Amino acid sequence: MSAANRPCEPSPAEPPRLVTEAERLARVALSCAVEPGDGTTSSLVGQLGAERALQRSLSATEGEPGEMLAARLRAVDAARQLDQAARCGIRFLVPGDPEWPPGLDQLDDAITDDGFGGTPPGLWVKGPMPLTELATSVAVVGSRAASVYGVEMTRAVCAHLALAGVPVVSGGALGIDVEAHGATLSADGVTAAVLACGVDRVYPAQNRRLLHHLASEFAVVSEQPPGSAPTRPRFLARNRLIAALTSGTVVVEAALRSGALNTAGWAESLNRHVMCVPGPVTSYTSRGVNNFLREGRGTVVTHGAEVLELVGAAGEHLVDPPRGETRPRDDLTSVEAKVVEWVPVSEPAQVESIARLSGLHLRTTEGALRRLRSKKLVQLSDEGWRLVPDA
Known part of the structure; x- marks a missing residue:
């Protein structure tokens, strides 16, 4: 299934507001200079608007806390950055654009106590698929060191979602992520990858073919400008976008210290569905997800039909309670x-x-x-x- 000819239609919920060129350029500058997940800048933009927040950040002088940020902002040529991106088939979305995912705006209400999180200044997108198609999507994430069990469960869940017309979002990484994208594509479904680097970069290199395909037929998304390299904090920041873009997150496998559990935590903060596939109690890659469930967090799912029942509208995709063999x-x-x-x-x-x-x-x-x-x-x-x- 290709998204090349799908129109970018505004959400019927409310008409999009007009985005001025000055605001877009201000958000480009902030996107290029501010590290993702900077809740302080996000709050400032929410209070003052992008243009005034940019001017406030530029006004920091030598010796002040925002000195380094001001220096980075002065080095950004926003118009040139936007033009170069467009030449590479990359578009920059901001709040007010018809394609802007409204779920991202809720991130300003989920900033952590240490100031991490917030709504990104904008999104860099490569690929023909409008992000409006992700309104009913489900995130499927898990361990990079996926087991045979994890791979089988991921393929089964994603194939079921794809056949039901539900888009699948993941992080384009090794393990569960790549299996989620691949299984969705094999079932002729819709899938998008959210990256911790620029959408023009391939990371990891082993997934080059997949990421190129998504960028040509569907969408790869990042809050990082083109050319940006992946770092550990950027992966953690990326996880909040996956949670916010989707109606729920499925965790297939996760160790006790896991980026997948970080995504689940963001989904919790945003009041999204968190669904966990339990694993063998002897499996290292399932210890985190099993413990997550033991703490009373998340809902057990063992089949794609159970995921659909949770994320669907009331009365849709109802699952019959499992019963033993009829005698x-x-x-x-x-x-x-x-x-x-x-x-x-x-x-x-x-x-x-x-x-x-x-x-x-x-x-x-x-x-x-x-x-x-x-x-x-x-x-x-x-x-x-x-x-x-x-x-």
């Missing part, structure tokens, strides 16, 4: 169930004996035995009643 005795009445328990397996018994043992009236017992015979659970011979073998 012939499951549909017996209480009287029939009581009688059949006293019908012998080997030596036949008379109806009087069965009635006495079951504590029921003779006529009631006779009626129950006839019904049990019609259900092929008992048989009658000259010697009396007995169970049908294997009944």
Whole structure:
């Protein structure tokens, strides 16, 4: 499935506001100079707007706390940066654009106590797919050192989501991420990758073919400007975008210290669904997700249908409670169930004996035995009643 000809339509919820060129350029400058996840800058933009926040940041003089940021901002040629990106097929989205994912705005309400998080100044996107298609998407994340079990579960869940028309978002990394993207594509579904580096860079190198395909047919997304290298803090910042872009996060495998659990934590903060695939208690790669569930966090999911039930609208994708194998005795009445328990397996018994043992009236017992015979659970011979073998 290609997204090349899909139009970028504004969300019907509310009309987009006009974004001025000055505001867009201010957000480009902030995106290029500010490290992702800078909650202080995000709060400043929310209070003053991008243009005034930029001017405030530029006004820091030598010796002041914002001196280094001001120096980086002065070095950014925002118009040139935007033009170079466009030449490479990269667009820059900001709040107010029809394609801007509204879920990102909620990140300003989830800034951590140490000032990490917030809504990014903008998003750099490469690929023809409009991000409006991610409105009903689900994130699938997990360990880079995925086990055979983790790979199988990821493929099964993502294939189910793809066949239901639900887009899958992941981080383009090794392990569970690459399996999530690959399984979705194999099922002719829609998928996007959120990166911790520029969308023009390939990381990890092993996923070059996949990332190039997503950039040409779907979308790769980053809050980092083109050319940016991945760093550990940028991966942690990237995780909050994955959580905010989607309606819920599925964690397939995660060790006790895991970026996937970090994504789940952001999803919790944003009141999104957090769904966990439990793993073997002896598996190192499942210790984190199992402990997450043990703490009463997240919802157990074992199948793609259970994911759909959680993220779908009320009444959609309802899953029947799992039941064991249906057996012939499951549909017996209480009287029939009581009688059949006293019908012998080997030596036949008379109806009087069965009635006495079951504590029921003779006529009631006779009626129950006839019904049990019609259900092929008992048989009658000259010697009396007995169970049908294997009944």
